[in-house]
Each structure stands twice: as C-alpha cells, then as structure tokens.
Amino acid sequence: MTLDQLHLLFFKNYDEASLAFSPGINCFIGDNGSGKTNLLDAIYYLSLTKSAFASADAQSIKQGADFFVVKGKFNTPLLEQAETIQVSMRAGQKKTITHNKQPYDRLADHIGRYPAVLISPYDTDLVRQGSEDRRRYFDSLQSQLDHEFLELLIQYNGLLRQRNATLKQSGGSHGFDMLYLHSLDDQLAPLGENLSTMRAAFLAQFVPVFQRHYAQLADGREEVLLEYKSQLPGQNFRHLLLANERRDVALQRSTTGPHRDDFVFLMDGLPVKSYASQGQQKSFVIALKLAQFELLATKPQPAGHDAAKPLLLLDDIFDRLDDKRIARLLQLVADHTFGQVFLTDTNLERTDLALAGIASDIRRFRVQAGLVAVI
Known part of the structure; x- marks a missing residue:
C-alpha cells in the first residue's frame, strides 16, 4: 500500500497544496515552523481520521478559514483502481470521512484500512505524561x-x-x-x-x-x-x-x-x-x-487482500535522535523492513548524506511558509 497523492485545502498553515509521492522515501525539507510536520499530520489524518498533535479537529482549520479538506489517493496492489480518502470539516459541524466519495456508514469501518506509524519527538510524552x-x-x-x-x-x-x-x-x-x-x-x-x-x-x-x-x-x-x-x-x-x-x-x-x-x-x-x-x-x-x-x-488480512506495510512517518529524527538510533532506523529502511517512508528535516545535505547508501526511489520537497515544491 502506498499513498500516491495528497491534496490539502485550508489545512493548518496551508491555503492549498498538491503533492505526488514516491513509493519509496519522501523527504520534506524546511525550516522549523514552515509546515513540514503539518504534512505528516495530514497523512496521519487519512489513516486514523484525527490529528496526531491537535486535541480538537477545529484546530486543524487554517486561521481565517472556516473549513479544511485533506484528500489522499492510495494504491493497493490487489485493487485495480486507486482508492480516494477524504477528511473534511467545517467549523461548528461534524467531521466527514469519505471513501471513493462515499461516506462511511460508521467511522469505525475506516480504522485499520490504511495503517500509519508516526515516530515523533513528542513520543517520550508516553513515558512522562x-x-x-x-x-x-x-x-x-x-x-x-x-x-x-x-x-x-x-x-x-x-x-x-x-x-x-x-x-x-x-x-x-x-x-x-x-x-x-x-x-x-x-x-x-x-x-x-x-x-x-x-x-x-x-x-x-x-x-x-x-x-x-x-x-x-x-x-x-x-x-x-x-x-x-x-x-x-x-x-x-x-x-x-x-x-x-x-x-x-x-x-x-x-x-x-x-x-x-x-x-x-x-x-x-x-x-x-x-x-x-x-x-x-x-x-x-x-x-x-x-x-x-x-x-x-x-496483521492477518481478509481473503483476497494483500498484507499492507504501514506508512512510516518520521518527524525530525535527525535533530532529536543520536547517531546510533538513527543508524538503526535507517538500516531498517535499507533492509526494506518498511514500505513507504515520509520524513522531515531542516537540512537537505544532512538528509542526503543519511540516505546515501539506501537503494530506494527518493523524492525531496522544499517546504517554505505553507508552500511546497519538488526539489
């Protein structure tokens, strides 16, 4: 399973953004506060229908707007057509999640279909909180x-x-x-x-x-x-x-x-x-x-469904982890333990150096003040 495309509208610090991803490694490079982590959070929304960082969905609406939309297109090997997931919310109303433009009868039906794992500097809150x-x-x-x-x-x-x-x-x-x-x-x-x-x-x-x-x-x-x-x-x-x-x-x-x-x-x-x-x-x-x-x-899959590696989201690991722990994670990436990877960093040269020995399709994006462009 891979996320091929992502489209944002009035999500956090983005007016609008459209991205096409590599099935391998995708790097979001930019200064702190530019919106790198918000892209990871948008992907997290598509998986778990909620933010990894905000306690209330309304906090994900861009300041000055009254709604947000996060839309993603997933490619699953055993399915002939891509699947489109959209999460949207208007201020004062309930959040809506659709699968191929059809709303779920129950939100619980979505959970587990597009798994994602986020490794973030805030993870140690699990220990401290x-x-x-x-x-x-x-x-x-x-x-x-x-x-x-x-x-x-x-x-x-x-x-x-x-x-x-x-x-x-x-x-x-x-x-x-x-x-x-x-x-x-x-x-x-x-x-x-x-x-x-x-x-x-x-x-x-x-x-x-x-x-x-x-x-x-x-x-x-x-x-x-x-x-x-x-x-x-x-x-x-x-x-x-x-x-x-x-x-x-x-x-x-x-x-x-x-x-x-x-x-x-x-x-x-x-x-x-x-x-x-x-x-x-x-x-x-x-x-x-x-x-x-x-x-x-x-995870065991129903008949006719292929096992799907979760999307791996790595937030600022090069800034917050020591070389040994980074090396262990990158070794797992190099060994193809993981499937599609999304990571953020402030330094392109450091990212390129870290990924130099990994045989994978790598796509880099420059993130500046809510604007995204392929490098």
Whole structure:
C-alpha cells in the first residue's frame, strides 16, 4: 500500500497544496515552523481520521478559514483502481470521512484500512505524561488490529459517557434516577470485563515483539517490560461499581473501570519515567513504535487482500535522535523492513548524506511558509 497523492485545502498553515509521492522515501525539507510536520499530520489524518498533535479537529482549520479538506489517493496492489480518502470539516459541524466519495456508514469501518506509524519527538510524552496518553496509544493500536476490540471500546465509552452524565445530575436540585444508573452498570460491567481481558491478552502478544526491538536498539543492556495495571482482573466489575457508588455520586464521575487502567513502563524493574536516561527513554518509545509497525505489517488480512506495510512517518529524527538510533532506523529502511517512508528535516545535505547508501526511489520537497515544491 502506498499513498500516491495528497491534496490539502485550508489545512493548518496551508491555503492549498498538491503533492505526488514516491513509493519509496519522501523527504520534506524546511525550516522549523514552515509546515513540514503539518504534512505528516495530514497523512496521519487519512489513516486514523484525527490529528496526531491537535486535541480538537477545529484546530486543524487554517486561521481565517472556516473549513479544511485533506484528500489522499492510495494504491493497493490487489485493487485495480486507486482508492480516494477524504477528511473534511467545517467549523461548528461534524467531521466527514469519505471513501471513493462515499461516506462511511460508521467511522469505525475506516480504522485499520490504511495503517500509519508516526515516530515523533513528542513520543517520550508516553513515558512522562499520565495514564490517559498510554491508554490512548495502546487502544488506538489495538483498534487498528482488532475490530472486535474497537467495537467493544466504542460501546464501553458510550455507556461511560451516559453514566457520567447521570452522575452529574446527582448534583442538581432534581436529583437523578438511581434505577437508570444501575441499569447502565448492568450493561457496563460485562463490557468492562471483556475490555480488560482483551487488553491483557494483547499486551502478552505485544511485549515479546517490543522487547526484541529494544534489545536491538540498546544492545540488550537493560531488561524492559510493559505491565498492564487494572482494577478488574479477578474482580467482579459490577460489584466494584456498587462498592464505589457513593464516591462516584459525590465526585460526579466514574472512578473505577478500564477507563482508569494504565500501562506501566519498566526498565530493570524500575519505572522508566523516574530512572531511565533520556536516551533510554527514546530507545524505549522507538521500540514501542517498531513493535507497532511489525504487528500492523503482519496483521492477518481478509481473503483476497494483500498484507499492507504501514506508512512510516518520521518527524525530525535527525535533530532529536543520536547517531546510533538513527543508524538503526535507517538500516531498517535499507533492509526494506518498511514500505513507504515520509520524513522531515531542516537540512537537505544532512538528509542526503543519511540516505546515501539506501537503494530506494527518493523524492525531496522544499517546504517554505505553507508552500511546497519538488526539489
């Protein structure tokens, strides 16, 4: 699978841009703030229907405009015609995603069809920030691999929103319907237990792949581990909801359940956040992303569909990573572990030097203040 064309309209700092890509390596070269990373984010939108960096879609609309459009044309070997994906949003309205000009019946149907993996300077936020970031990362990955998990997550989050809305009513003058709360709990409990079970099973599959990639990056000097931290294993979730009901009513939110889970990052048995060096933290998150890439690339496909390597998006790796970690990534590129690659850099000479030994079709783009041209 490759992304052959990208068209932007009023997306972030772009009025309009149209690009035709190489099936190999595509380099976006420009100063900081010129819009290089925004191009990667547009590609990320086509894959996951959301920004990798902005918390709200409205933030992707160019200042002064009232809508944005991101359109891409994908080439899949076993399909005779290219597939066109478009993501668009008008201020104050819902985001729209279309496949060959036809809207999806459900947005979930798109997730996992055009996988992408982003390696960014912000990845170490997974180590430093709170449990919400780690849950979002692993839920996004697992959703691309397993639609059953995605459906379960959607159902659970929908019921959780209803439960929290009901709990907020408890602070009003009219009180709230306790019977309705218990009805929601009856529906939420089996979903939460299944969600926890599926997360634990996925992590058992993910950890050996992650550990192998970390050992290759760090020469096996440290032992790394991911642990799933949840209240639910061995517990009856319905009983936990009942036991925490008074606290939930007082705080007007649900305080127990898989939406409170965490994924604990350990190195030699100690928390990575507190005890690992910056270099070790970078190796840790790169190993996470390489394991993510491998699982997505080897995901079982329906009959008649070829396995698709995810698009690899590399943001400012030459500025932010040391030579050893860059060399490992570039070796994987040279070995054709990856498929189509998109990378950003501020220095064309440095990029050309780094890619000099790689036998691949390389296309370079100069990015200046929201304008893009082939070099």
